[in-house]
Amino acid sequence: MLCSDECKAAPAGGCVSLPELAHDELSLFLAFLYTGTLDAAASATATSASERRLHALLVAADKYDVPFLGRACEARLAAAMDPANALRTLEVADRVSSGGALKERAMGTVVEHAEQVVFSEEYHDFAVRNAGLCVEITRALLAKAAGAKKA
Incomplete structure (x- = not known):
């Protein structure tokens, strides 16, 4: 997981830093590594704070190769998908x-x-x-419009 980072060789008693994660996001990340579950603080409720946490955790899961966390974040983000958050999630x-x-x-939304x-x-x-x-959005919109004309 951390084998390709320079932080893998932290001296005894030293610390490993994950600067892309805020404190609460890091807490959720570590809790997930220990328990295999996402805390309610990262729930799929439609709050911007929980959405930001899930986005940060998804990026961290990808970076540190934690696929189960990635799938859990994706599932919660997909369940909470709406027009207001689709661009950020996309x-x-x-x-x-x-x-x-x-x-x-997200593109479908x-x-x-x-x-x-x-x-x-x-x-x-x-x-x-x-x-x-x-460009992808424009193409998808044109494909949808072309499909509607044929129907």
């Missing part, structure tokens, strides 16, 4: 190697609720950061 799912199904789910999502305040900033994903 962005994170695109960054992780295991996020194919979650990315597909964006396409299904395109007017609400694309005209949101968040979309402009998302587009600046994620030009490639915007």
Whole structure:
């Protein structure tokens, strides 16, 4: 898990740092490693704090090769998917190697609720950061429109 990091050789009594995780996220990560379950603090309720925790844990699961944690985070994020959080989840799912199904789910939500999502305040900033994903969204919207014309 930590074999490729420079922090693997921490001196006795030293500490290993995971700077990408905030304290509460690190606590959830370690608790998961010991128990195999996600704490209620990372629940699938639609709060931005729990969503941020799940995104951070998903990225950490990918980075440190903890696939069971990744699947648990993906399941909770998919269950809580809605037009308000689809762009953030799409962005994170695109960054992780295991996020194919979650990315597909988020993309489907964006396409299904395109007017609400694309005209949101968040979309402009998302587009600046994620030009490639915007191309994918455009293609998915055009494919949906072409399918609707044929039907």
